[in-house]
Amino acid sequence: MARKRRGIPIHGWLNIDKDAGLSSAQVVGRVKRIMNAAKAGHAGTLDPFATGILPIALGEATKTVSYITDDSKEYRFTARWGEKRNTDDIEGEIEATSDIRPTREDILNILPSFTGTIRQYPPAFSAIKINGERAYKLARAGQDIDMPEREVRIESLSLIEIVDTEHAIFEVTCGKGTYIRSLARDIAVKLGTVAHLSALRRIRVGPFLEMDAISLDKLAKLWQCPAEFEGLLPITTALDDIPALAVTEPQAIRLRHGNDVAAPNQADGFVCAMDGNIPIGIAKIEADRMYPVRIFNL
Structure with a gap:
C-alpha cells in the first residue's frame, strides 16, 4: 500500500526570489x-551563491516543470578579472x-x-554526470575531469557597467543548459586574462519576472492568511506557449481516464485541454485525434 503523502494538496506556481547561501533544494524544503x-x-537549479528567480511548482504543477526548464532565461552577472578559481x-x-x-x-569588441x-x-x-558520478563530487575528490563540450544558445549578451578595473557587469539571455560561470571564464580567456x-542573479525564467518575485x-508572512494570498500562480503559467483547447464534458471524462478523443479540424501538435476554466492536462493532437500526455489530478 502506497504511503500517504504528508501535507496538503496545493496546485500552482510560486515565483520565488532566492537568497544567497541557499541551495535550490533548500528553497523547495522551506516552501x-x-x-x-x-x-x-x-x-x-540556481547555485547557492546566486540569487534571483527560482520558480517553484506545487502539486500537479510539477507535471509542467519541463516546459519552464526549456524556456529562455536572463541573468545579470559580475565578472571579477584577474583571478581564476577552481569553481569559476x-x-x-x-x-x-x-x-x-x-x-x-576590448570587451565590446x-x-x-x-x-x-x-x-x-x-x-x-557542476551537477553533470561523468560515468554515473556528479562532476562536483569528482572535483572535490581531486580527480581530473574531462568535461564534455556542449552547444548552448546565447540570444543576447550586453555589457551593463564597468564598476572598476576589477569588475564588469553583464546581462545575458540564454537557452537551456548554459553555464554563466563558463561564459564569464571564456570571455576572460578571449580577452587574454x-x-x-x-x-550572479537570475532576473527572468520564461514567464517568471524579477519584478513579480x-x-x-x-511568503512566510503572506501565507499566514492563505485565503488572501495572491502569489500562487495557476498551473497553466508554465504552458504559455501551448494553445488552450476547450473540450466537451464527455471528452473531458475520456481524457481524464487516459483515452483519446476526436479532434477534427485541429492542427497537429500539443495543446492544454480545458474543461471550462479547469485544465485537464497536456494532450497531443495527431491526425484529428487528441491523445492525453500528462493529466492533472485536480
Missing part, C-alpha cells in the same frame, strides 16, 4: 514547510592570476563572438 504543501519541486565563482580556490584588465572597448549558438565546457564543479563570477520571508 513546503511554510505552506505545509504535500508536493513541490523547482524549475532550473567566488566560492572556489584561486588557481591562477593575471595582471591584464580589459578595457570597455569580443561580445559578438559569444552570441548565437556557441560551444562551452561546463564547470568541473582570467576571471570568475563574483555575483517574492522572498521566502515575504
